[in-house]
Amino acid sequence: MGLFSRKKEVSPEELAAREENKKRLEEFTPTKSWGIKKYPDAMQFMYDENMKAFVVVEGPDDTFKERNPFVIDFDQVKDVWLEVDEWWTEGDNKFDVTRSGKILLQGDYSKVFWRYDFYINIETTHPFAGAIRYKMNYNTNILKVPGTHLFVHRGLELDKKTYRRPEIKEAVEKLEAFEEQIKSGLKKEKAFDILTQQRPDTILGKLEKDLTDDWYVSRIENVVGHLKRAYRISKVVGV
Numbered sequence: 001m002g003l004f005s006r007k008k009e010v011s012p013e014e015l016a017a018r019e020e021n022k023k024r025l026e027e028f029t030p031t032k033s034w035g036i037k038k039y040p041d042a043m044q045f046m047y048d049e050n051m052k053a054f055v056v057v058e059g060p061d062d063t064f065k066e067r068n069p070f071v072i073d074f075d076q077v078k079d080v081w082l083e084v085d086e087w088w089t090e091g092d093n094k095f096d097v098t099r100s101g102k103i104l105l106q107g108d109y110s111k112v113f114w115r116y117d118f119y120i121n122i123e124t125t126h127p128f129a130g131a132i133r134y135k136m137n138y139n140t141n142i143l144k145v146p147g148t149h150l151f152v153h154r155g156l157e158l159d160k161k162t163y164r165r166p167e168i169k170e171a172v173e174k175l176e177a178f179e180e181q182i183k184s185g186l187k188k189e190k191a192f193d194i195l196t197q198q199r200p201d202t203i204l205g206k207l208e209k210d211l212t213d214d215w216y217v218s219r220i221e222n223v224v225g226h227l228k229r230a231y232r233i234s235k236v237v238g239v
Contacts, residue, residue, distance in 0.1 A: 086159035114155035143219035
């Protein structure tokens, strides 16, 4: 999950710094925490507005101090960027990490499963937490583009390795506009299917297609949620 750049062997200087850090943690009172709280090993970003500092740590709000994460001041932050890893597999197993070497044709866009992972990188001047990289999502976000008559799309087209704050905002706005386009397109497609009598002719078939469409839209909303959280973090630390 989350990784701090550090030596394998803890130096006496770092041991002393961690003892001093415990004192700072006692004073640290989270103003806000962002992360997936239902998993005890999920990563959290927590900040104290009064102290002007933050921690990145595994675990919920009530136990995070036991892990003694380094308290990092906002003015120690040199850079923040988001990585979005977009890839596809032919299967939908959530543990599937195979990356197919096949060339993906336009006709295959709706046949594969698109997968998304989000990583926040924070570069700091802290002597023992100079580089922080943690995965924002606990499970890989998986979606399948529904096949439609009116649009063809290659996943969400987010595979850009470096997103700074303005680019994150731009990606959010673009994806929200795409979401509205999808909703509008699905409505038009339903009308088209009714006119051409191509809608599933059973209640079960109709329900299955509607659920697929709704699930796809909800997956887009989930991705937007991760992007917005990354944008908030970049604003909090002032980069």
